[in-house]
Ligand SMILES: Nc1ncnc2c1ncn2[C@@H]1O[C@H](COP(=O)(O)OP(=O)(O)O)[C@@H](O)[C@H]1O
């Protein structure tokens with residue numbers, strides 16, 4: 385097995401990336417004035433929601449691409465559909481498909497890491513990880529969250545998944561372990577408002593109703609004119625982006641074509657190739 | 670009833686003097702008088718005090734009057750010609766442009782033969798007309814100039830300001846991908862909320878699709894920013910700089926060869942009895958993926974106990 389996948393505390397750090405860091409704000413697209421929009425995802429978490437075909441997976445792939453090219457960054461991917469985040473599976477430390485047991489074990493490991501990191505911070509008399517710490521950023525990306533919390537597995541498994549996820553989302557933000565998730569409609573059965581509000585950035589892609597828009601952005605925004613149901617169905621990738629505390633902004637997410645995604649994934653795989661450990665796929669199989 | 674504009678007070682359209690304009694006019698006169706008194710007093714007294722250290726107090730008082738009088742007059746003049754200064758500020762880009770063109774033309778006419786002049790004019794006009802990037806840039810700049818005037822018209826025509834009729838300072842403008850962005854500095858009597866209620870009308874006056882106004886900074890509530898939208902950019906496809914990071918010449922990392930999945934059609938998948946399914950999962954406790962796509966080498970033999 386390749387050595388990249390081991391030790392989440394980052395002692396065998398990923399080989400040098402091209403100077404990008406997850407601590408730099410991530411480029412997500414343009415706002416309605418044509419200016420670039422950057423998100424400080426590491427300290428915030430990001431939730432993308434909206435109807436199917438809205439562009440959520442596009443945004444997730446952009447995040448995965450950014451993380452893939454970043455120095456000392458690990459990817460943990462959850463994708464019940466396989467193809468949305470699949471291109472990144474070779475460079476991901478964990479790729480979870482439809483297996484809820486696997487999902488739970490990975491989340492449990494992540495929560496443990498987060499816990500350990502807080503102990504580490506405590507020992508260093510600090511409250512927050514920053515870019516100069518020798519800790520990797522572990523980016524967890526979950527597409528179609530509802531598959532894990534309502535469709536796959538048994539009820540107790542789903543509940544465990546949910547509570548672990550809540551733990552990770554609330555713990556991760558100060559210890560360099562952001563969560564980026566996508567779901568169709570974060571209604572109470574899929575994401576309770578308390579979990580939703582832990583995501584500092586929320587992107588509402590096109591919704592079918594004013595209510596759905598409110599569920600994503602928060603109560604009352606649609607009435608003030610920030611209504612994701614107004615987004616034209618043909619304008620995929622357009623969204624209302626809510627950053628903590630501010631007004632929702634209309635944005636258009638940048639889009640990576642399949643060819644772009646594979647080109648970036650291959651390049652990232654090359655950058656991250658283990659320089660010490662010999663490649664031995666036979667062992668992994 | 671026609672609202673005042675400072676231009677009228679300044680006498681450009683003297684045919685339509687109204688009561689308000691007379692008031693504005695009077696208030697400008699009064700302010701100029703105040704300015705005269707205050708400037709003359711302050712400068713005079715300060716001069717007197719400073720001078721009395723070295724000369725006789727009476728001489729110092731005379732000097733104070735001699736200096737204070739002209740200072741007051743200067744202040745008075747400044748206040749009286751303030752509308753002119755404001756006018757010059759509004760039309761500064763045009764004045765500068767026309768002056769530059771005239772000057773350039775005169776210089777050309779003096780120093781070059783006719784055909785050179787024709788070539789130069791041809792170049793100056795032809796190149797921007799033919800090169801789309803320059804042309805678009807120039808058109809955007811022209812809109813910036815126009816939009817400053819349109820905003821001023823809005824303020825003068827239908828946004829009720831204060832009693833003395835002072836208009837917001839329209840500072841500068843720059844092109845954005847969707848239109849223009851203009852910074853203004855409000856005078857007493859207006860606020861962001863006043864303007865937010867009139868954005869539709871402002872958009873009409875600016876020949877724009879829509880207009881937004883917000884504070885330009887955290888600190889000062891008088892310092893605002895107008896965003897004038899003429900085009901929609903949110904329907905465009907946005908690329909990302911990540912693609913440029915990729916070096917096309919990098920070799921490919923060897924990868925576990927993918928086994929092509931079989932059973933791609935419904936008849937290929939047999940109806941699996943529940944018993945067989947249970948037996949299968951017992952035989953392979955980690956049976957977490959469809960066998961065909963198990964391409965992630967790192968996750969196949971996880972032992973959770975290592976991590977908890
Ligand atoms: N930012 C974007 N710009 C342009 N087209 C986009 C964008 N995001 C998505 N699309 C188009 O919309 C389609 C569906 O997007 P996807 O991300 O799969 O939606 P979702 O995950 O919300 O169901 C994509 O195949 C793509 O053609």
Ligand SMILES: [Mg+2]
Pocket residue numbers: 437440441468527
């Ligand atoms: Mg999707």
